[in-house]
Amino acid sequence: MPTKTTEAAHDALVAALGPDHVRAANDQDHGIGHSLVAAVEGTEQAAAAMKVAAEHQLRVVPKGSGSKLDWGAPPRDVDLLLDLSPANEVVEHAAGDLVVHALAGTPIAEINRTVRSGGQQLAIDQPIDSATVGGVIATANSGPCRHLFGGVRDLLIGITVVLADGTVTTAGGKVVKNVAGYDLCKLYTGSFGTLGVITEAVFRLHPVAEEHRWITVTTDDAAAAAAAADTIRHSQAMPTAIEVDRPAGGPFTVCGQVEGRPSATHARALELAAEIGGDVVDQPPQWWGKHPFTPDGTGLRVGAEPTAMRDLLGAVEQLAGELPVSVRGAIGLGVLHLGLPADSDPTAIARLTSRLRDRGDYAVLERAPREVLQAVDPWGPIGAGPLALMRRTKDQFDPQHRLAPGRFVGGI
Secondary structure (H helix, E strand, C coil): CCCCHHHHHHHHHHHHHHHHEEEEECCCCCCCCCCEEEECHHHHHHHHHHHHHHHHCCCCEEECCCCCCCCCCCCCCCCCCCCCCCCCCEEEEEHHCEEEECCCEEEEHHHHHHHHHCEEEEECCCCCCCCEEEHHHHHHCCCHHHHHHHCHHHEEEEEEEHHHHHHCEEEEEECCCCCCCHHHHHHHHHCCCCCCCEEEEEEEEEEEECCCEEEEEEEHHHHHHHHHHHHHHHHHCCCCCCEECCCCCCCEEEEEEEEECHHHHHHHHHHHHHHHCEEEEECCCCCCHHHHHHHHCEEEEEEEHHHHHHHHHHHHHHHHCCCCCCCEEECCCCCEEEECCCCEEEEHHHHHHHHHHHHCCCEEEECCCHHHHCCCCCCCCCHHHHHHHHHHHHHHCCCCCCCCCCCCCCCC
16 A cells, blocks of 8 residues: 555655656556656756656656666665656757767667668667666666777767755766766766766767677687787777677687778788688677576676686686676777576575675676675675765765665665
């Protein structure tokens, strides 16, 4: 039965947004324990909803398509799911300035369909087709092209955020050279919805190259895979991306992407293929840009310096034991994703994660079944100094800790 507080909050949200925008939660609403769902079409409605949430002390989790709502730690004691999927619009494509402005619920794929008409791209290639602007910024999730073009925080130049009390804030702007002041864009990137509700964003764009080529080499040896990646990384071919894939129990495939003018690109690809003893193809591998884990499986993100990839790949093989671990990711940047089936032993996953952290490697659970999350902290240890700084930031932006409570590092 709904409580009087829930009933009052429901009525206040209906008054602020209209009856078509507010409903009770049901079994299809991602299972995070909330009782209310409010759908908003943009910044103004999001601010109205957050003002009601503040008045009624509602704990809020924002979501777009919901594709990454189960990433990180499960949020605690949620009252309201703020649905930004109706905020789906490319507000402006300023082709001459190489920028695009979109609402938070807009899929990245839709942005790229829009800007490609002008021969441009938003170089945040997404493993999940439905991934939206807000979710991609909140989780800082990028694809292979970050090797050359940078990650989300490098491409984000302007942002609009609604704070926990309903205040609308903006940072950055619509001009790529705008770097004045404190860079709040970077602060919100990767914050998992704990500092504010992202409602709009402005990104820098890049021209789409005339031609792409992929150079691949396959080996059973982790050291040889790392060496091939190093050769591609240090080559003068200026690779756009360098990825590695190893199915559980299978060989390593290293793949580099180059792009540019047709004749020059093909020549560079042939030279690079000769250096590593690989092949040149005109289509990426089927696994390119995809996560090595299923929506119901366990995914870890592990990292080390690019020069330490040989050791990390070897350690994963050694420490995994009998676990069927798949490996994929940006070997050229030192960031890998590990995938395990949904029925993997939670205790064994916890042991693998702990041993990787004990080595000094970066290791976080991107997403996992609840049984796994009960066995291991998804974020792992963090130094007292950085954690204190993050908590002070949380206190400043969300003093009552009502935004995605418990979802981020240290229970923030």
